Amino acid sequence: MGANIDLIFKIAGIGILVAVAHMVLKNSEKEDYGFAVTLTGIAVVLIMVIQMLGTLFDEVKSVFKLF
Numbered sequence: 756m757g758a759n760i761d762l763i764f765k766i767a768g769i770g771i772l773v774a775v776a777h778m779v780l781k782n783s784e785k786e787d788y789g790f791a792v793t794l795t796g797i798a799v800v801l802i803m804v805i806q807m808l809g810t811l812f813d814e815v816k817s818v819f820k821l822f
Contacts, residue, residue: 762807766800 773796780789815821 762803766803769796769800772796 773793776792777789780786780792
């Protein structure tokens with residue numbers, strides 16, 4: 756249970772950092788870099804979620820003794 760809450764806080768922290776970086780870059784008229792930062796943040800969070808889904812599927816396989 757604690758790992759799930761930590762994951763939520765990590766995702767929220769990444770979201771806040773990406774939002775601040777995007778706003779700073781947009782205000783300094785470097786919107787292209789801001790867009791790149793946003794895409795990078797989304798990719799990092801997506802990788803974290805995919806890893807957690809992989810762990811979930813492994814646990815489901817072990818519970819139901821599949822394969």
